[in-house]
Amino acid sequence: MKCPRTGSPLKTVKVGKIAVDISEECGGVFFDNLELDKFDEKHEIRGEVLVEHLTQFESVILDADNRINCPKCENVVMMRRFYSPKQVLEIDECPNCAGIWLDSGELELLRENFSSERERIAMCEKLIQEVDKDPDVIKQRMEHQNTIGNLETFTKVMNRLFTPRHYL
Structure with a gap:
């Protein structure tokens, strides 16, 4: 090398x-x-x-x-x-x-x-907590959750449409 x-x-x-x-x-x-x-x-x-x-x-x-x-x-x-x-x-x-x-x-x-690994982990957790309080992060998280909810609803509808129906 x-x-x-x-x-x-x-x-x-x-x-x-x-x-x-x-x-x-x-x-x-x-x-x-x-x-x-x-x-x-x-x-x-x-x-x-x-x-x-x-x-x-x-x-x-x-x-x-x-x-x-x-x-x-x-x-x-x-x-x-x-x-x-x-x-x-x-x-x-x-x-x-x-x-x-x-x-x-x-x-x-x-x-x-x-510092030690333990102190670094604590520092990272503190940073994550600070980021979680950021208004832009909160807004993006809410938009993401709304998108997931819409996708779940779409999946349910598609499953109903394409699930074979058995008639007696």
């Missing part, structure tokens, strides 16, 4: 029993699907070890807004999304393999700004 920022080969390193791919050119790191969960919380030792390992590579100033291709799925452009409801850090995620690319310094920033 190649670094999506520099095009240089990625090097596989094992942190604990987990293999991740790093760029020694720019200090970025690629996590396969669900691997980041084992590095993202501040109390996780392997995350601390990986952050320390990545600091030895010179951080190249890159335009993080440039869209990049997935190192694993070379022809797939990665999506940009926020890692948590706090919206502090945008990450690159592959829509095909769900791999995640973090640029230099982003793992450290992620670990500094994000």
